[in-house]
Amino acid sequence: MATDTTAPTTEAGPPPVSRSAWRDVYILAGMRGLSFAGDIAAETAIALQLQAQGAGSYAVMALLLAATVPPVLLSPLTGRFADRFDSRTLIVAVGGMQALICVAMTIWTSPVVLIALSALLSAGLAFTHPVFGSLPSAIVGKENVPRASSISQTWAMAGMVAAPGIAGFLIGRFGVTVPLLIDALSFAAVVAGGLLIRTRLHKGRDARAAGKDKAENGTADAPYKVTSDRFLTAVLILSGAVMAAASIINVLIVFYVRETFGASEETFGLIMSAWMLGLIPGGMLVRRVKRFSHETILIGTFLCIGVAILGTGLAPGVWWILPFYVLGGIGNGAQATVTHILLNVRVPDTHRGRAFAALGAVSNTGPALGYLIGGAILSFTTPRYGFLASGLFALAALAVFAKGVLRNTDATAPAPQLGEAAR
Structure with a gap:
């Protein structure tokens, strides 16, 4: 039977959650924001x-490929890691590695080495993304x-929006070394957050021991595949297609604004900010x-x-693009948040890491x-026909x-189980 993911509408609402659990949610949100900000700032x-x-x-x-290819290639491995190993261990180990990579970037500055280190940094994000995505349900329960996902996604998007501008400002003032060292500190803060969060997925060897016992008793569950759930498959394919379309226009927009309409650099910057402006309120609107x-x-x-996207292609003047870009940003922010909610609600905790790894692969392949x-x-x-x-x-x-x-109702994803989360 399918899991009901309709937003609660009863007066009683979801069951109360302790303050310490919501504290974990806000720590997780800050960690996600810092992780995304550090990765994007380093890339910038x-x-x-x-x-x-x-x-x-x-x-x-090559740098862009280094940032996008590792999460795609590593998704089968990173998902299994997130589903089998202690979440705290993964966050601390990967965050520490990413901090060291940022420091290494200040020492070895040849293009080949920098691109290779960027690939390693992106690989680290590929390991932590499924863990971060899986934790909200374990912390506060699916209700x-x-x-929780709205809070987490809002902070993640805030980090993504702020990182390029902050990195550009710091580089202009202090050169590349200082921003990279600050990035290293941001990943060190992620490590600290991982130690502070009390909720842990797959603590110790409990999950692996349970799986081993099932195998020995001949009652092991069938291997989990995201594609076995038609609903999640449709969501991932649709996400990849729409994100690919949104990425196409990211290439076209500068030529559309500057050449088709003959607008200034300032106008182009304002239009680009409009999409970003919609991201955060879009994520916050979902739970409302x-x-x-x-x-x-x-x-x-x-x-x-x-x-x-279509409206932008039909725009008779450059300023008509602004409201369409705000609308696109709101949709983009809400889409990212509600997708995280659905994966947390529909996928059992023992397989949720693989579902989020698949989402990460799609999120990088589409762009x-x-x-x-x-x-x-x-x-x-x-450019206009490209937008259309x-x-x-x-x-x-x-x-x-x-x-x-x-x-x-066609979906058959089992409801989340909280037995694997240890507090």
Whole structure:
């Protein structure tokens, strides 16, 4: 029987949770924000360092691939790690490694070494992302997941939004070394947060021992696959398609604003900020909407993104882009949050790491393909037609897969179990 993911509407609401549990939620949220901020700030610093060293476009492309490919390639491994090993051990070990990598970037500055270290930094994020995503349900229970995931996602998006600007400012004032050392401190703070969170997934060897006993008794569960749940499969495919469309326009927008409309650099910067402006309120809105199921909200978020892209392509003037970009940002932020809620609610805790690793792989594959397609589009058509095609593609993908998302009763994902979480 499918898990009901409709937002609670009764007066009683979700059961009360202790203050210490919500303290863990806020610590987790801060850790996610620092982790994303540190990773993106380091990538920004290295990109500027490569440019200052006279590296060409191939070096920058290699850096972008170093940031996106490891989570895709490592997703089967990272998901299994998150489902088998103590969450505190993983957070502390990986966070410490990432801090050391940032320090190493200040010592060895050749382009090849910097790109290799960037790949290692991204690999670390691939290991921690499934753990961070799996913890809210274990900390506060599935009834309180909407609020906990909204808090966690809001801080994560705040880190993503703030990191490039802060990194650029610090690099302009102090050079590359100081920002990278600050990044190292941010990862050290993640390590401290991992030690402070009392809730632990798969503490000690309990989970592995239980699995071994099941295997010896001949009662082991069938291997978990995200693709065995048609609902989650539809969500991941749709997420990848829409995120690819959003990434295509990231390549096109500078040419659309500057060349098609002849607008200034300041106008371009304002338009880019508009999408970012919508991310955080979009994530916060999800837990405020009580009338609709999370599946319906998810479809609405994809619709917002598709309409925003298509509307931008139809814009008669440059300032018409602003409201569409705010709408797209709101949809993007809400989509990220509600996807995390659904994975926490639908996937059992023993397999949740693999589900979040699959989400991480999709979240990196979609943009990578989008960047490549966006560059190719400019070689044979104008930016406006590229926007129109991307918007229509996103809406077509929504039309094809929306039924699989909304038909929640077809899904057979078991309800989350909290037995593996130790407090």
